[in-house]
Every structure is written in C-alpha cells, then in structure tokens.
Amino acid sequence: MTPQILRDKLIQSAEALGWTTADVPAFTSPDFRGREGSDKPEVPADIFGLRLGFYPVLVAPITLGDVEQMQRNLRRLNAQMVIARSYMRPEEVINAHIMLCATATIELADWRQVVDMAERDETVCRKIVWIPEANALDESYAAFVARTFLATPWQAAGTTLNAPLDHNENLVQRVLVRHGLPRPVADRWVALAEQYGSDPDTLVTELMTARGQS
Known part of the structure; x- marks a missing residue:
C-alpha cells in the first residue's frame, strides 16, 4: 500500500x-x-x-x-x-x-x-x-x-438515540418503583415531568403534592 x-x-x-x-x-x-x-x-x-x-x-x-x-x-x-x-x-x-x-x-x-x-x-x-x-x-x-x-x-449510536419515548418512560417508572415509590405515584411523576419539564419550580411543587397524596 x-x-x-x-x-x-x-x-x-x-x-x-x-x-x-x-x-x-x-x-x-x-x-x-x-x-x-x-x-x-x-x-x-x-x-x-x-x-x-x-x-x-x-x-x-x-x-x-x-x-x-x-x-x-x-x-x-x-x-x-x-x-x-x-x-x-x-x-x-x-x-x-x-x-x-x-x-x-x-x-x-x-x-x-x-x-x-x-x-x-x-x-x-x-x-x-x-x-x-x-x-x-x-x-x-x-x-x-x-x-x-x-x-x-x-x-x-443512532439506534440508541432514537429509542421510543415510551421505552424511556417505562424505564423511569421502574426505577422510581424500585426505590420505594408506589406505582400510581411513579406514573403520576412521569406524567408531571412531561407536562412541567420546562417549569422546574412548578414541577417540584406538583411532585411533592403527588407524593403526599399517596
């Protein structure tokens, strides 16, 4: 060569x-x-x-x-x-x-x-x-x-970066449950994160409210 x-x-x-x-x-x-x-x-x-x-x-x-x-x-x-x-x-x-x-x-x-x-x-x-x-x-x-x-x-890395969003949500839910959060609250936390992701102050308040209702 x-x-x-x-x-x-x-x-x-x-x-x-x-x-x-x-x-x-x-x-x-x-x-x-x-x-x-x-x-x-x-x-x-x-x-x-x-x-x-x-x-x-x-x-x-x-x-x-x-x-x-x-x-x-x-x-x-x-x-x-x-x-x-x-x-x-x-x-x-x-x-x-x-x-x-x-x-x-x-x-x-x-x-x-x-x-x-x-x-x-x-x-x-x-x-x-x-x-x-x-x-x-x-x-x-x-x-x-x-x-x-x-x-x-x-x-x-394209296949990993393009992973379906619901796969990521399920992973987060499993981690939260594994660390002691009830499944309904874990589901609620994931939904709140998606809803208030750009407003961290409101997100923290809503997460604490959902946790207190469990």
Whole structure:
C-alpha cells in the first residue's frame, strides 16, 4: 500500500462529513515560509500535504522496522512538520496531524513497539499509524479512521438515540418503583415531568403534592 491510497481515503472521509478539502503542496516544501534558499532538510519521500476542514495534515509512508529506524524517521517527520507549520494559519497549528501509512514491515521486528513509539511521540503534533491489510483494506481503514478526528461515533449510536419515548418512560417508572415509590405515584411523576419539564419550580411543587397524596 502507498500513502497515496491513504491520502485519497482521508479526502473521501472528510468530504463525506461535508468538509472542504485541499491539497497543500507548501506543507511538503523544504523551505520555511519566507526563507527560501536557506539550508534545506531532507524531505521524506512520497509525502502529501492536505487540509481537511480545519485540520492540516501530512500523509507519509513509514517502515515498521527497529527502534533506531523509527527514531530517525520521526526526526525527519517532525522537522517537516515544523516547516509545514510556517505555512499554516495560526489557529490551525494546534490541529496539525501526521497520518502514517505502513508500507513495509521488517521481518522479526517488534513493529507493535515502534507503532506505539510513533503514536506516543507528540513532539510537534499527533501521529496516527495505519497498517493496511490487503485482504481487508476497508476494514483496516475503518479501524484506523475511528481513532482520528474523522471518526463519527454518533452514527453508530443512532439506534440508541432514537429509542421510543415510551421505552424511556417505562424505564423511569421502574426505577422510581424500585426505590420505594408506589406505582400510581411513579406514573403520576412521569406524567408531571412531561407536562412541567420546562417549569422546574412548578414541577417540584406538583411532585411533592403527588407524593403526599399517596
């Protein structure tokens, strides 16, 4: 897999949320803004600059090898992000991310350790690693994006949020009865809450009156 695939998928995810997206080649420049011609650091290969909504992003490949190799890669990526920040709007800097696409793993390497190292490194910005699975590309991407600012947990919670109102009322009634309120009074309390929900002072008075009549 290549970072180009990750770039394309990130854009699709952002556009699905109705966000504006843009390629930002300046984020991958070897020069700081306004300092062209100065000493140039080594720019990581196959790196992309994006703006996804309010989030500036670098998308880059990463090899999951040993610790020393990861440390070298992180230094280069952090250096590039420092340059990229010079092209960002001030309010964007705090939202900067580096999204890494694992393009290779070295045999016998403890790649879980180096992934953890990369994602814990927030020297310049947050970093998240996608380890694509060729036979389950969409599933592995979904698991990856669920850990990012592009996650949409409210979609998965839709069935709970749309629970019928009478189910909620029955639950409240059962809780009130369990805590010692007679069932007729519990029913009355639920009805009063629906009637006076926007008038808490009156609601409290009516609840106490109903309780005293039990």
